[in-house]
Amino acid sequence: MNPTGDCKEQTLVWQRDVPNRIEDATAAAAAAGHHLRRQGVAGTAAHAAHFAIEEMLTNTIKYGHPAHPSRLSVEIVPDSVVVRIEDDGQEFDPSKSPAPPLPANPDERAPGGLGIHIVRQMISSIAYTRRDGRNHLVLTIAR
Amino acid sequence: MLEITHKPESPGITIILKGHLDAVTAPQLEKQLDDLFRAEHAHIVVDLGCVAFVASAGLRVFLACAKKARRAQRGLALCRLQPQVQQVFELAGMTPLFLIHLAPENAHAALRQRSAAA
Numbered sequence: 001m002n003p004t005g006d007c008k009e010q011t012l013v014w015q016r017d018v019p020n021r022i023e024d025a026t027a028a029a030a031a032a033g034h035h036l037r038r039q040g041v042a043g044t045a046a047h048a049a050h051f052a053i054e055e056m057l058t059n060t061i062k063y064g065h066p067a068h069p070s071r072l073s074v075e076i077v078p079d080s081v082v083v084r085i086e087d088d089g090q091e092f093d094p095s096k097s098p099a100p101p102l103p104a105n106p107d108e109r110a111p112g113g114l115g116i117h118i119v120r121q122m123i124s125s126i127a128y129t130r131r132d133g134r135n136h137l138v139l140t141i142a143r
Numbered sequence: 144m145l146e147i148t149h150k151p152e153s154p155g156i157t158i159i160l161k162g163h164l165d166a167v168t169a170p171q172l173e174k175q176l177d178d179l180f181r182a183e184h185a186h187i188v189v190d191l192g193c194v195a196f197v198a199s200a201g202l203r204v205f206l207a208c209a210k211k212a213r214r215a216q217r218g219l220a221l222c223r224l225q226p227q228v229q230q231v232f233e234l235a236g237m238t239p240l241f242l243i244h245l246a247p248e249n250a251h252a253a254l255r256q257r258s259a260a261a
Contacts, residue, residue, distance in 0.1 A: 102236030
């Protein structure tokens with residue numbers, strides 16, 4: 001509290017611009033998870049945010065070929081964590097990507113699509129829009 | 144960051160991982176596992192007790208490893224999965240593809256039994 005006693009409302013938004021390198025994507029995802037744990041968010045939700053950010057950012061770098069850094073923000077609201085990711089890569093709506101088949105024989109498994117499939121099961125909602133040549137992704141994770 | 148150490152457990156070997164298995168560290172693990180397959184250990188147990196995070200890139204390494212193990216008729220088991228890592232394996236439908244044990248010694252015993260029965 002400051003000496004005059006007026007208490008400014010704290011907005012718990014954590015934000016980063018993430019360069020288009022796998023190392024930076026991975027580090028930003030881990031840092032977001034760390035931030036959430038430090039703020040008292042339960043381990044399960046912090047882990048889901050870490051996992052979702054790692055998968056979405058690395059996916060964008062590998063396949064979306066963005067020209068500029070992606071904008072990542074993490075906000076803690078009363079009953080959830082809201083992750084926003086914005087990039088200028090190719091248009092891609094992860095909410096529409098089909099679930100991959102998961103046969104029990106490892107030889108029949110294709111390596112792709114696994115990350116997004118796991119993310120969609122971990123989080124409560126996923127919203128995608130394409131605006132002004134940019135992908136806008138909002139992931140909501142129950143706390 | 145991922146630290147990879149080995150502990151021989153004749154006729155197999157335990158690989159002890161510590162850190163995060165993500166898109167950066169997964170290729171390091173893949174290379175180490177390839178080297179171990181070439182070294183002809185009868186079986187490999189991967190100890191994930193000190194791994195707090197496994198991304199899909201990490202799952203793909205284990206999937207590739209399961210395929211190689213099948214082809215080379217080597218035993219492969221995982222042990223000491225932390226709850227959040229176990230959840231990732233489950234959501235990926237990957238738990239039926241692996242022998243998963245609570246302790247490395249149980250994993251080695253199961254693999255020894257399995258090769259004796261074969």
